Amino acid sequence: MTNAKVYYLHEGLPRQAPGSDDSTWGALRRLGPIPADAVVLDVGCGPGRSALALALCLKARVTAIDIHQPCLDELSAASMLLGVSKLVTPRKRSMANMKLKPGTFDLIWAEGSAYFLGIRRSLETWLPLLNDDGHIAFTELCWCVRSSGLAHFAHLIWPTWTVDILSPGRLAFLCRPGGSRAWRRPKGDAGLAARG
Ligand SMILES: C[S@@+](CC[C@H](N)C(=O)[O-])C[C@H]1O[C@@H](n2cnc3c(N)ncnc32)[C@H](O)[C@@H]1O
Secondary structure (H helix, E strand, C coil): CCHHHHHHHHCCCCCCCCCCHHHHHHHHHHHCCCCCCCEEEEECCCCCHHHHHHHHHHCCEEEEEECCHHHHHHHHHHHHHCCCCCCEEEEECECCECCCCCCCEEEEEECCCHHHCCHHHHHHHHHHHEEEEEEEEECCCECCCCCHHHHHHHHHHCCCCCCCCECHHHHHHHCCCCCCCEEECCCCCCCHHHHC
16 A cells, blocks of 8 residues: 555545544543634645534634645645634644744644654653643554454555554553643653653
């Protein structure tokens, strides 16, 4: 499987990873209060359902990053239809090097995209972009059963895939404290992700 084939499979889908508006809003509620003038980053936004949900729910400015221009075009069109085009800014950038100012964001959101970098590298790369009270929330691929056969099968389908897929337990450990999928950076502990 190549990226072109994956884009072909996904083309036209409003969401390109597991999730729903309800699950986006549910995760948002679990984060607790987000400032009224929050600045939000949606990484690997695809056609942007989560970016739109965040803009609509928080009335926040959302920068939505993806490398695939057709997805960003879909997001632009949808944000105009929903009347949030002033809030949502699609940008064609790689999540590995977003060229964004450190300490800027109240919230970094990533649904079904962190595994393109690997969760460790994602957290290390994105963490400096958060302000002191900021949050990162993401969904992630996990192995729910241990099987070298499955890993081998995955490698056959996608031979260029090099990123580690963790077990839920390992992922929760990496994202401590709290062990939840929504992860809060403790003040003064910028090395947490790197140590996981
Ligand atoms: C599985 S899709 C999920 C899209 C969206 N978050 C959703 O839930 O519908 C993963 C997205 O990550 C994007 N992506 C992959 N590698 C990327 C990179 N290096 N930088 C930015 N985006 C990337 C892809 O273009 C794709 O739109």
